[in-house]
Amino acid sequence: MDYHANILGTIGNTPLVKINRLAEDIPALVLAKIETFNPGNSIKDRMALKMIEDAEKAGKLKPGGTIIEGTSGNTGMGLAIAAAVKGYKCIFTTTDKQSKEKIDALKAFGAEVIVCPTDVEPEDPRSYYSKSFQLEKEIPGSWKANQYDNVSNLIAHYEQTGPEIWEQTGGKVTHFIAGVGTGGTISGVGRFLKEKNPAVKIWGIDTYGSVFKKYKETGIFDKEEIYPYITEGIGEDFLPKCVDFDVIDLFEKVDDKDAALMTREIAIKEGIFVGNSSGAVIAGLRRLKGLLGPEDVVVALFHDHGSRYMGKMFNEDWLREKGFLEAKEG
Ligand code: PMP
Numbered sequence: 001m002d003y004h005a006n007i008l009g010t011i012g013n014t015p016l017v018k019i020n021r022l023a024e025d026i027p028a029l030v031l032a033k034i035e036t037f038n039p040g041n042s043i044k045d046r047m048a049l050k051m052i053e054d055a056e057k058a059g060k061l062k063p064g065g066t067i068i069e070g071t072s073g074n075t076g077m078g079l080a081i082a083a084a085v086k087g088y089k090c091i092f093t094t095t096d097k098q099s100k101e102k103i104d105a106l107k108a109f110g111a112e113v114i115v116c117p118t119d120v121e122p123e124d125p126r127s128y129y130s131k132s133f134q135l136e137k138e139i140p141g142s143w144k145a146n147q148y149d150n151v152s153n154l155i156a157h158y159e160q161t162g163p164e165i166w167e168q169t170g171g172k173v174t175h176f177i178a179g180v181g182t183g184g185t186i187s188g189v190g191r192f193l194k195e196k197n198p199a200v201k202i203w204g205i206d207t208y209g210s211v212f213k214k215y216k217e218t219g220i221f222d223k224e225e226i227y228p229y230i231t232e233g234i235g236e237d238f239l240p241k242c243v244d245f246d247v248i249d250l251f252e253k254v255d256d257k258d259a260a261l262m263t264r265e266i267a268i269k270e271g272i273f274v275g276n277s278s279g280a281v282i283a284g285l286r287r288l289k290g291l292l293g294p295e296d297v298v299v300a301l302f303h304d305h306g307s308r309y310m311g312k313m314f315n316e317d318w319l320r321e322k323g324f325l326e327a328k329e330g
Helices: 044-057 074-086 100-108 128-138 151-168 184-196 212-218 256-270 276-287 316-321
Strands: 016-018 029-034 066-070 089-095 112-116 142-144 175-179 201-207 250-254 297-302
Touching: 029 151, 044 074, 044 151, 066 074, 066 128, 074 089, 074 100, 089 100, 089 128, 100 112, 112 128, 128 142, 151 184, 175 184, 175 276, 184 201, 201 212, 201 276, 212 250, 250 256, 250 276, 256 276, 276 297
Parallel strands: 029 297, 066 089, 066 142, 089 112, 175 201, 175 297, 201 250
Antiparallel strands: 016 029
16 A cells, blocks of 8 residues: 555655746756645645744644744645644734635634734734734743744755755756745755755846845845835745845846736646746746756746635736736727
8 A cells, every 4th residue: 555644745746847838938948846736735835844843853842732823825834734634723823915715725724813904014013923923922832933034944945845856857957946935945945956066056036025136136135125016925025044145146036017927827838827926937037048058957946826826816807907917998
């Protein structure tokens, strides 16, 4: 018999798939690492499990304990799945701008979700950020995962995602390109690949409204760079500890419209149904294609599944409302 002891055994070992029609004019071989094959449909299952296992080992999380995190997205899903298997309680704080579907998906795994106002400063006690720290203080036996500063996030990708890419390409990978949020994915994978071959280039995708690109290029944390944007999962208004700027060779910024429309193109032209940051990655890669040659092997990371974006880029009314599609006549 061939089976896993529980669903957590199915995390990782995701496929690498060639990008064809969208890479016709790119001189290199372009391969997508499709993380939707994880049980929570995103790469975040890997780091969620790793953060929990490391907290268990360190004695920070004990049987019957409560996992707390400020999240509504993929990290919450990964934590909720592992918590269901391991018997922990989960409490997530999120903002009122998140879709009901996302919140309901976390509740489906037995998690409690506390919705906080969006339009308050992070330091305000009502913010989803402050609320998660307050809960950690108040609830006995609780542990806050803290994905932005928790190095287990980065280590998960150093130990798993990086080695998988190295093996799947037979060591031929020359470029790795991924969206950057907490920085765990790019820093962990990048560190591993550069240890194997220092010539491998690591390219980060950032958004307009985020500080990463300017910080990498100038060393300046420029508050002028910060403004609201639509693209989900990538870009930040602060510098998370998990972003290792030394490992990243360059950042490219992609705007909301290009990311949204390319997300749709990936489904239409490649038959791969993935989320908003995957669109940003392919749009950014297409802009950087002048740096590539026929010998190059690019691995592009697809973080999550398209089903999370049905009310957004896969909805024509939403696209029109945002001005991303021309309004139909009549
Ligand atoms: N894309 C999506 C959809 C995400 O949820 C995240 C995580 N914030 C990222 C990209 C960026 O990954 P990381 O946090 O590892 O930098």
